[in-house]
Amino acid sequence: MKSLVVLLAVLTAGALWRAGQGTRVPEVPPAVTGPVTPHLDEDAPTPDPEEVLPGVKGRERVLVVGHRLRYTFDLDTRTHTEPSAGARESLHTGWSGLLELTYLGQEGDQHLFSAQLVPTRMDVEAGETPLTGDAALQVLQAMFERPLYVGQDVRGRVMAVHFDAAQDATARRLVRRLLAATQFVAEDGSRWSTEESDTRGDFESVYRAGGSANTYVKTKRRYLRATSPLLPRLQGHLDFALFTDGHVRDVTGSDVVERGGGSGLPRIREETRVAMINVGVDYRLSSLRPFHATRATLRAERLTASEAPAGGTGVSLEARDGLPRTERHTASEAPAGGTGVSLEARDGLPRTERLTASEAVPGGEGASLATRDRELVNGAKLDDLLPTLAKRERRDAARLTALFRVNLAEVDRAVTLLRQGASEEVHSEQILEALASAGTPEAQRALVSVLEGERIHPKTRAQAARAAGRMDRPSLLLGDALERVLEEATGDAGVRREAALSVGALSKALEVPEPGRSKALVEGLVRRCRAGSLETVVCLDALARAGALAGLDYVKSALVHPEAEVRGAATGALRSIPGAAVDALLDQVMLDDPSARVRALAVKAISQRVAGAHMEALARALRAERSERVRIEVVRLLGHLRTVEPPTMALLRDVAANDGSAKVRALAAALLGE
Numbered sequence: 001m002k003s004l005v006v007l008l009a010v011l012t013a014g015a016l017w018r019a020g021q022g023t024r025v026p027e028v029p030p031a032v033t034g035p036v037t038p039h040l041d042e043d044a045p046t047p048d049p050e051e052v053l054p055g056v057k058g059r060e061r062v063l064v065v066g067h068r069l070r071y072t073f074d075l076d077t078r079t080h081t082e083p084s085a086g087a088r089e090s091l092h093t094g095w096s097g098l099l100e101l102t103y104l105g106q107e108g109d110q111h112l113f114s115a116q117l118v119p120t121r122m123d124v125e126a127g128e129t130p131l132t133g134d135a136a137l138q139v140l141q142a143m144f145e146r147p148l149y150v151g152q153d154v155r156g157r158v159m160a161v162h163f164d165a166a167q168d169a170t171a172r173r174l175v176r177r178l179l180a181a182t183q184f185v186a187e188d189g190s191r192w193s194t195e196e197s198d199t200r201g202d203f204e205s206v207y208r209a210g211g212s213a214n215t216y217v218k219t220k221r222r223y224l225r226a227t228s229p230l231l232p233r234l235q236g237h238l239d240f241a242l243f244t245d246g247h248v249r250d251v252t253g254s255d256v257v258e259r260g261g262g263s264g265l266p267r268i269r270e271e272t273r274v275a276m277i278n279v280g281v282d283y284r285l286s287s288l289r290p291f292h293a294t295r296a297t298l299r300a301e302r303l304t305a306s307e308a309p310a311g312g313t314g315v316s317l318e319a320r321d322g323l324p325r326t327e328r329h330t331a332s333e334a335p336a337g338g339t340g341v342s343l344e345a346r347d348g349l350p351r352t353e354r355l356t357a358s359e360a361v362p363g364g365e366g367a368s369l370a371t372r373d374r375e376l377v378n379g380a381k382l383d384d385l386l387p388t389l390a391k392r393e394r395r396d397a398a399r400l401t402a403l404f405r406v407n408l409a410e411v412d413r414a415v416t417l418l419r420q421g422a423s424e425e426v427h428s429e430q431i432l433e434a435l436a437s438a439g440t441p442e443a444q445r446a447l448v449s450v451l452e453g454e455r456i457h458p459k460t461r462a463q464a465a466r467a468a469g470r471m472d473r474p475s476l477l478l479g480d481a482l483e484r485v486l487e488e489a490t491g492d493a494g495v496r497r498e499a500a501l502s503v504g505a506l507s508k509a510l511e512v513p514e515p516g517r518s519k520a521l522v523e524g525l526v527r528r529c530r531a532g533s534l535e536t537v538v539c540l541d542a543l544a545r546a547g548a549l550a551g552l553d554y555v556k557s558a559l560v561h562p563e564a565e566v567r568g569a570a571t572g573a574l575r576s577i578p579g580a581a582v583d584a585l586l587d588q589v590m591l592d593d594p595s596a597r598v599r600a601l602a603v604k605a606i607s608q609r610v611a612g613a614h615m616e617a618l619a620r621a622l623r624a625e626r627s628e629r630v631r632i633e634v635v636r637l638l639g640h641l642r643t644v645e646p647p648t649m650a651l652l653r654d655v656a657a658n659d660g661s662a663k664v665r666a667l668a669a670a671l672l673g674e
Contacts, residue, residue, distance in 0.1 A: 060154050060155070060186075060246070061154075061156065061186075061245060061246030061247055062244075062245035062246060063103055063106075063111055064103065064245075064283070065103055065104065065105050065286055065287065066102065066103065066283045066284050066285055066286040067102070067103045067245075067247075067281075067283055068100060068101065068102040068103075068281070068282050068283065068284055068286075069100070069101050069102075069247055069248075069278060069280075069281055070098065070099070070100050070278065070279050070280040070281070071098070071099045071100075071101075071276050071277060071278050071279060072096070072097070072098055072099075072276070072277050072279055073096060073097060073098075073099055073178060073182070073274070073275065073276040073277075074094070074095075074096045074121075074273075074274070074275045074276075075094060075095060075096075075174075075177060075178050075181060075272070075273075075274050076092065076093070076094035076123075076272070076273050076274075077092070077093050077094065077177070077270060077271070077272045077273075078090065078091070078092050078270070078271050079091045079092075079093075079268065079269070079270045079271075080268070080269045080270075081266050081267070081268050082261075082266060082267045082268075082269075083266040089126075089127070090126070090127055091124075091125070091126055092123065092124070092125040093123065093124050094121065094122075094123040095119055095121055095122045095123070095140070095174055096119070096120050096121035097117055097118050097119040097120045097121070098117070098118040098120070098279075099115065099116070099117055099178075099276070100114075100115065100116040100117075101113045101114070101115055101150065102114045102116075102284065102286050103286070104149075104286050104287060104288045104290075104291060105287065105288045107151075107288065107515050107516040108511075108514075108515030108516040108517070108518055108519035108520075109153055109154075109159070109511070109515055109518075109519055109548065109549065109550075110151030110152065110153070110159055110160060110515040111151065111152050111153070111154065112149055112150070112151050112288060112291055113149065113150045113151075113152070114147045114148075114149055114286070114290070114291070115147055115148050115149065115150050115175075116144075116147045117144040117148075117175070118141070118144065119137060119140045119141050119144060120137075121137065122136045122137040122140050124136070140171060140174075142166070143164075143166050143167045143168065143171045144167070144171070145166075146164045146166060147164070147290075148161060148162060148163050148164055148167065148175065148298075149161070149162035149291050149298070150162075150179060151512070151515060152183075153578075155185050155186045155187065155194070155579075156183060156184050156185050156186055156246075156248075157183060157185045157194075157196060157197075157578075158179050158180065158183050158197070158303055159302070159511070159512065159515075160300050160301065160302060160511075160512040160513070160515070161175060161176060161179065161300070161301050161302075161303070162291070162295075162298040162299070162300045162513075163175070163298060163299045163300075163301065164294075164297070164298065164299075165297050165298075165299065167299075172299075172301065172305075173199065176198075176199050176301070176303050176305070177198070177199055177272070178274070179303065180196075180197065180198035180199060180303050181198075181238075181251075181255075181272060181274040182248065182251050182274060182276050183196060184207075184216070184218070184240050184242070184248050184251070185205070185207075186207075186246065187207075187579075187580045188580070190208065190209040191206070191207065191208040191209065192206070192207055192580060192612075192613070193205070193206050193207075193583075193610040193611070193612030193613045194207070194580070194610060195224065195578065195609065195610050197302065197303040197304050198303055198304070199227075199303060199304065200223065200226050200227055200228070200232060200257065200304070201223050201224070201225045201226030201227050201228075201231075201232075201304055202223070202224045202225045202226075202304070203220055203221070203222060203223045203224060203234055204220075204221045204222050204223075204224060204610040204611060204612070204644075205218055205219060205220050205221060205610075206218070206219045206221060206612050207219075210239065210240075214241065214242055215239065215240065215241050215242075216239075216240045216242070217237065217238070217239055217240075218236075218237070218238045218239075218240060218253070219235075219236065219237055220234050220235060220236035220237075220238075220255050221234065221235075221612075221644050222234055222643075222644050224608065224609070224610075227304060228259065230259060230260075232257045232258060232259040233257070233258040233259065234255065234256075234257055235255065235256050236253065236254060236255025236256065236272075237253050237254070237255075238251055238252065238253030238254075238255075238274070239251065239252055239253055243278075243281070248276070248278075249278045250276065250277050250278060251274065251275070251276045252274065252275045252276075253273075253274060254271060254272060254273040254274070255271070255272050256269065256270070256271050256272075257269075257270045257272075258270075298513075300512045300513035301512065302512055369405075370405075370406065372402070373402035373403075373405050373406045374402075374406055376398060376399050376402045377399060377402050377403050377406060377407070380399065380403065381403075381407075381410060381413075382400075382403065382410045382413050382414055382417075383413075385399055385400050385403065386427055389427050389430045392430075397430060397433070397434060397437075400430065400431070400434040401434045401437040401438050402438075403434075404434055404435055404438040404440070404442075404443050405438045405440055405443075408442050411435070411438075411442050411443055411446050412446075414431050414435065414446065415446045415449055415450065417431070418431065418432075418450050418453075418456065418460055419449075419450075419453055419455070419456055421456075421457055421460070428459075428460050428463055429463045429467075432447065432450065432460075432463050432464050432466075432467040433467050433470070435447055435467065436467040436468060436470050436471050437470075439471060439472065439473055441475065444471075444474070444475050444477060444478050445477070447464050447467060447468055447478065447481075448477060448478060448481040450464040451464045451465060451468065451481050451482070451485055451499075452481055452484065452485070458492035458494060458495050459494070461485075461492070461495045462492070462494045462495045462497075462498045463498075465482065465485065465495060465498035465499040465501075465502050466498045466501075466502065468481075468482060468502045468506065469498075469501055469502030469503075469504075469505035469506060469545070470505070471506070471509065472509065473509070473513075474506050474509050474510065476510075476514065476517055478506065479503070479506050479507075479510065479517065479521055482499045482502055482503050482506065483503065483521070483524060485499040486499050486500060486503065486524075486525075486528060486533075486534075496534070497534075497535070497538050500525065500528075500534050500538050500539070500542045501538065501541060501542050501545060503521055503524075503525050503542060503546075504522075504525065504541070504542030504543060504544070504545035504546040505545045505546075506521060507519075507521040507522050507525075507545075507546045507548060508545060508546055508547055508548075511548070518548070519548065519550055521546075522543070522546050522548045522550040522551055523550050525539070525542055525543065525546070525551070526539075526543075526550065526551055526553075526554050529543075529554055530554065536558060536561070536566050536569075537565065537566060537569045539554065540555060540558055540566070540569035540570050540572070540573045541569060541572075541573070543555055543573045544569075544572050544573035544575070544576055545576075546576075547576030547577055547578075548577065549577060549578070549579065551573070551577065552577055552579075552581070552582070555570050555573045555574060555577065556570075556585065558570035558573075559571070559585065559588075559589060559593075564594075564595040564597060564598055567589075567593060567595065567598045568595070568597060568598045568601050571586070571589050571593075571598055571601045571602050571605055572601060572605065574586055574589075574605055575604075575605035575608055575609065580613065582609075583606075583609065583610070583613040583614065584613075586602050586605055586606050586609070586614070587602075587606075587613075587614060587617035589601075589602040590602035590603055590606065590617060590618075590621055590630075591617060591620060591621060591624070596626075596627035596629055596630055599621075599625070599627065599630045600627070600629055600630045600633050603621075603630060603633040603634055603637060604633060606618075606637065607633075607636075607637045607640065611637075611641050611644070611645055612645070615645060615647055615648075618634055618637065618638065618651070619647070619651060621634050622634055622635075622651060622654075622655060622659075628661045628663065628664060631655075631659065631661065631664050632663065632664055632667060635652065635655055635664060635667050635668050635671065636667070636671075638651055638652055638671070639652070639667075639671035642671065649672070652668045652671055652672050653668075653672060655668040656668035656669040656672060
């Protein structure tokens with residue numbers, strides 16, 4: 001174990017050196033006298049611009065309502081596809097323009113900025129052949145005549161983009177790529193690891209102080225989760241310079257994403273280059289009022305959002321620019337075993353980020369969905385479909401969902417059956433799941449009526465609560481109904497349990513479109529948990545689904561509970577809560593919890609988070625851990641990290657040579673390829 005001790009000493013010395021690098025505190029923001037509420041478009045006197053010099057970075061930026069930053073930007077992506085047979089294909093997409101970000105205020109955990117974009121360049125080239133012209137640029141400019149809104153957490157991570165209805169799938173994808181490429185996610189210190197998102201998934205990045213004062217280098221390391229079945233390979237480097245208030249001044253850099261290349265799949269290499277330069281800072285009278293006034297018409301998306309949700313209206317830029325029909329194959333037109341030749345397919349994006357022909361006309365996608373639903377239902381009624389549900393065939397479930405979207409009378413018929421208890425238990429569960437999948441306002445109101453039906457069998461109400469937690473786009477009405485169920489002093493314990501779990505899930509679903517309501521749901525859940533009206537394990541499972549900082553204090557208090565089951569549930573809840581403070585707690589659990597099972601759960605939680613923050617603790621665990629089971633979990637984790645964390649190879653070699661368990665030694669040797 002001598003080499004392991006030496007390596008641990010090196011890691012500890014590095015950590016102590018980093019801790020000794022002092023972090024200066026951001027300057028105090030300019031004082032704001034009186035309330036600031038005027039509309040963004042009002043002609044109000046603009047205060048004199050205040051000089052903001054390049055400076056240092058703390059974990060939290062200085063955020064002042066009305067603070068406006070203006071940038072020029074260039075974003076270019078070049079995609080090269082090498083099929084197993086045939087010529088290499090290439091695609092270049094790029095755009096440039098002006099970007100204004102104005103801070104409006106906070107709602108829930110989102111700090112909201114108004115974003116005004118003025119595109120000045122739009123390029124799409126297949127090989128050397130231009131596919132767009134001035135018409136594409138004009139279309140894009142028209143789409144961005146109205147602002148969009150960007151929601152960030154306190155560290156700068158982009159949580160949501162709230163788009164205007166005029167901005168179609170192509171425009172939204174361009175914006176999400178720009179925001180992903182330029183985001184700076186802060187923690188304290190001169191070096192840190194954090195989790196971020198882009199249009200492909202969630203990835204780990206590492207920041208370190210740059211060679212010049214007040215600059216930072218960001219390295220993109222690996223995907224943790226992705227929208228595609230296989231994790232893409234990632235590497236990227238970006239250089240940031242910041243203002244004294246913690247906002248980004250300039251950013252330049254590039255990243256490379258690769259996928260495929262094995263089992264007959266085409267090898268796709270995508271390189272993105274970005275440059276964003278600040279050209280001005282000032283203040284203007286601003287507030288959240290314009291955002292609230294237009295919220296009902298806005299489309300809220302995460303950076304990883306699918307491009308083809310039901311009911312969309314997108315008018316694609318490619319269609320308006322007159323792209324040849326052969327460049328827009330739908331999935332059904334792609335050759336067997338191939339990927340088609342659409343721009344999006346050659347761009348290497350997953351299917352959910354590619355437009356089909358039905359989405360390339362006004363209302364095309366929504367009309368196509370309604371047509372597919374009618375064809376799937378084929379005139380059937382609920383009573384016709386019920387006998388087939390016991391088989392649990394996917395097509396039968398899809399037909400039931402489609403029926404509830406196209407025939408509102410059948411929604412009422414379903415509620416009547418559920419109220420009367422006239423349907424079998426298996427039928428009740430599938431009816432409720434189909435209502436949740438339909439997701440229409442009428443279907444959601446039907447779920448609410450079942451949830452609150454005092455004379456409905458408790459099992460059916462519990463099924464309704466469970467189905468509510470699976471909705472992608474829940475309404476505020478549904479959240480209110482679940483909270484009322486939790487307030488029932490004499491309610492059925494099973495119904496309240498399912499309602500609590502669904503409150504956690506709904507808060508996560510509402511985190512993007514309704515951040516204030518999302519946070520209120522979590523805070524209400526925590527109050528009930530502290531009051532003892534819900535079982536502790538149920539509370540922790542619900543907070544795990546929420547994954548919100550508002551639940552951290554309660555989860556942290558459960559880590560010292562005398563029962564291992566509760567500590568294990570708390571450890572599982574930590575996995576989904578962001579931030580460096582949570583990483584430190586997981587290290588503490590992994591090293592110090594008296595239960596080997598809980599320590600193993602901590603390792604599993606760490607395996608789904610950024611790795612750089614945990615390397616020192618993992619090395620200590622290998623040295624001090626007595627449980628073979630826990631050491632196996634650590635070795636498995638190190639095996640996944642061996643290509644991105646250089647110390648892992650030395651750790652694995654030491655384990656393969658010196659661990660006291662033959663099983664652990666064999667696993668380490670296998671991961672080393674020995």
